Amino acid sequence: MTEENRAIGDSTNKPNNNIKKVIGVMSGKGGVGKSTVTTLLAQQLVENGHTVGILDADITGPSIPKLLNMGDAKAYSDGDFIVPVMSQSGIKVVSLNLLIDEEEAPVIWRGPMVGGAVQQFYNDTVWGDLDYLLIDMPPGTGDVALTVMQSIRLTGIVMVSIPQNLVSMIVAKAINMAKQMDIPVIGLVENMSYVPCPSCDEKIRIFKDxxxxxxxxxxxxxxxxxxPMSAEVIDITNNGIKSLSPGLKEEVVAMTKKVENYKRKYSMSMFGK
Structure with missing residues (x-):
């Protein structure tokens, strides 16, 4: 079996799970649309014929269930393992908000406990056969990012940023962390990149720097x-993903295709192979 086709992270994941590619979605700073990008990627991958799961690793700020319009759906445990919730679009999801009674309840946990929850979401969930597992990571380079990079064999990282110098500097920290941990960065998605011209096909760049x-x-x-920075994208964050306009759909299709075409080049140094 080739490296690409084997179950990534199979040394720790539930034995009868077969996860072909694990992709982390990361940003150096919050509020840049990381979870929105995760959800758009996942939905397009499903439309392209792939089996997909999302692990919501943003324990203190989980938003994937809302973005997928999952309502009051709840994951459950059979005593040993967590059974994920299937979204209406066919994405298997595990998120803390699917396991607690009140989604507004704060999560007041220290770093090791948060990291342990993420490991449990990966190791103890009945993911089954997946072509892609997307991990929506919290912003920054803290405990969860370190836990994911050290304990899960990632195909690569998708970075999300916005066109501001301050944010770029913070995202650079996340990129450098991934490189130091020997995790390849698949590429960058720039959110809020432009404003679509309402009367032409131009992309208006409002961030001059x-x-x-x-x-x-x-x-x-x-x-x-x-x-784009548009009312449509803002509506996604407020009300979840519905149908996309042709312009946004074109961007998402192209973005997803590049992720699909990426091939991980392992150095094997982190996993002793």
Whole structure:
């Protein structure tokens, strides 16, 4: 069996799970649309014929169930393992908000407990056969990011940013962390990249100091996609994903295709192979 086709992370995951590719979605800073990108990617992957799961690793700020319009759905445990919830679009989801009674209840946990919950979501969930498992990671380079990178064999990381120099600097920290942990960065998605012109096909760049090209060159990154700052994207964050306009759909399809075409080149140094 080839490295790409084997179950990634099978040394720790439930034996009868077969997860082909595990992709972390990460940002250095909160509020840049990371969870929205995770959900858009997952839904397009399903439309492209793949079996997909999302592990919501943002324990203190889980938002995947809301983005997928999962309502009052709840995951449950059979005593030994967690059974994920299937979204209406066919995505298997595990999130803390699917396991607690009140979604507004705060999660007041220290770092090790949060990291342990993420490991349990990966190791003890009955994921079954998946082509892709997307891990929606919390912002920053803290305990959860370290836990995921150390304990799960990732195919790669998708970075999410917005066109501001301050955010780019913080995202650079996350990129450097991934490189130090020997995790490849698949590419960058820039959210709020432009405003669509209402009367033409132009993309209006409102951030004059956007340094995207130089940033991509400096860190040797591929641009996976640019998502607009639009009422449609804002509505997604408020009311979940429904049907997409042709313009946004085109961006998401192109972004997803680049992720599908990525092939992980393992150095094996982290996993002793």
């Amino acid at each position: 956007d340094n995207l090209d130089s940033f991509l060159k400096e860190y040797d990154l591929d641009l996976l996609g640019e998502l």
